[in-house]
Amino acid sequence: MKITIEKDEHAFDVAAAWRIIGQMLKKPEAVIGLSTGQTTGGMHEVVSQIYKSYPFDVSKVTVFNVDELTNLDRSYSGSCYTMIYEQLVRNLRIPEENFIMPPTLSDDFERECEIFESKLEARGGVDLQMLGIGFNGHIGINQPGTPFESTTWVSPMDPIFEARVRKETGVGPDYPLGGLTRGIKNIMHTRHLILVAKGEHKADIIEEALFGPVTTDMPASVVQLHPHCEVLLDAAAASKILNRI
Ligand code: GLP
Numbered sequence: 001m002k003i004t005i006e007k008d009e010h011a012f013d014v015a016a017a018w019r020i021i022g023q024m025l026k027k028p029e030a031v032i033g034l035s036t037g038q039t040t041g042g043m044h045e046v047v048s049q050i051y052k053s054y055p056f057d058v059s060k061v062t063v064f065n066v067d068e069l070t071n072l073d074r075s076y077s078g079s080c081y082t083m084i085y086e087q088l089v090r091n092l093r094i095p096e097e098n099f100i101m102p103p104t105l106s107d108d109f110e111r112e113c114e115i116f117e118s119k120l121e122a123r124g125g126v127d128l129q130m131l132g133i134g135f136n137g138h139i140g141i142n143q144p145g146t147p148f149e150s151t152t153w154v155s156p157m158d159p160i161f162e163a164r165v166r167k168e169t170g171v172g173p174d175y176p177l178g179g180l181t182r183g184i185k186n187i188m189h190t191r192h193l194i195l196v197a198k199g200e201h202k203a204d205i206i207e208e209a210l211f212g213p214v215t216t217d218m219p220a221s222v223v224q225l226h227p228h229c230e231v232l233l234d235a236a237a238a239s240k241i242l243n244r245i
Contacts, residue, residue, distance in 0.1 A: 001210070001224055001231060002230045003210070003230075003233070004232045005233050005234070007234070007235055008234055008235060009199075012043075012234035013042035013046050016040075016042075016196055017043045017044075017050060020047050021050060021051075021056075023127060023128045023192075024058060025056060027127060028059075028061065029062075030127045031120060031123045031125065031128075032061065032063050032064075032128045032129075033063075033065070033066050033126050033131075033182070034064070034084055035066050035067075035131055036065055036080045036083045036084065039132045039197060039198055039202075040087075043130075047088060047092070051092050052091070058093070058094055059095060062098045062120075063084070063094055063100070065083075065084050066129060066131065066139075066140045066181065067080060067140045067141045067179050068081060068101055068103075068180045069157075069165065069177070070154055070180050071178070072104055072105075072169055072171070072177070074103070074104045076168075079104055080101065081101045081104065084099070084101075085099070100116070100119050100120065102115070102116040102180045109180060113151075113154070113180060117151070125189065125190075126189070126190040127191050128192045128193075129190040130194050130196055131193060131196065131223070132197070133202065133220045134158055134205075135160065135205060136158055137205055137209055137217075137221070138219050138220070139184070139187060139219050139220050139222075140187060141157060141179030141181035142181055142183065143155060143156060143157075143158055144217050145216055146184060146216060147184070148184045148185065149184070149185050150185060152186055153180070153183055154178045154181075155178060155180075157177060157179050184219060184222055188222060192228045192230075193228065194232055195209075195220065195230070195231045196231075197231075197233050197234075198233065198236065198237050200239060202233075202236075202237040203238070203240040204240060205220070206240065206241060207244075208221070209221050210231060210241060211241065211244055
């Protein structure tokens with residue numbers, strides 16, 4: 001596990017953006033997994049700005065997001081499809097067929113999980129996954145307790161995120177919400193993993209995930225076992241680990 005610490009949020013966004021662009025340049029037919037949330041919006045913006053100034057060939061690049069909300073319309077501004085489309089896919093004009101996302105609405109999500117995985121498999125598997133971390137250590141939407149053997153499935157959301165989605169969409173407490181997420185096993189099968197975190201509010205969870213025991217109670221701790229994992233942090237997110245590296 002290689003740990004990179006950038007001096008501030010902007011330097012973090014730029015470094016992360018270059019990891020994404022670097023993968024696209026190195027392998028024009030690369031399959032790249034993205035992650036939504038406050039951590040990744042800035043890096044997607046930098047990728048878009050660099051592309052606008054110095055366009056490069058993305059006609060064969062495949063992108064997808066590691067997870068997606070279920071039972072809400074895709075047009076909801078918080079759907080992963082819409083976020084990734086607006087933050088990156090639209091700006092780089094990535095061909096529609098190369099933006100692979102499960103639907104948000106379906107009467108057979110088990111099947112949708114299989115289809116999602118088989119599409120990624122058909123393109124040779126995933127080269128790079130940019131992976132956010134939740135306040136409770138979740139990766140994708142795999143909450144604490146998820147087995148490391150889990151494969152793409154529909155998981156409950158964490159309660160704080162779920163409350164925000166319910167508020168934003170106005171759906172009642174009994175309406176079933178969840179998230180289709182690549183399982184921990186699928187994430188671990190990615191060739192190159194980059195765990196990203198910024199901000200002081202992530203400092204404790206980063207310390208626990210990287211230096212605590214590898215346990216399903218802390219899903220992100222599994223990255224300690226990945227043979228090609230980089231952890232990319234800003235100084236604030238790294239503030240609790242400085243004496244351990
Ligand atoms: C959501 C996403 C995760 C992401 C996490 C972190 O739960 N489904 O994939 O890693 O948020 O979000 P943030 O970057 O806003 O802290």
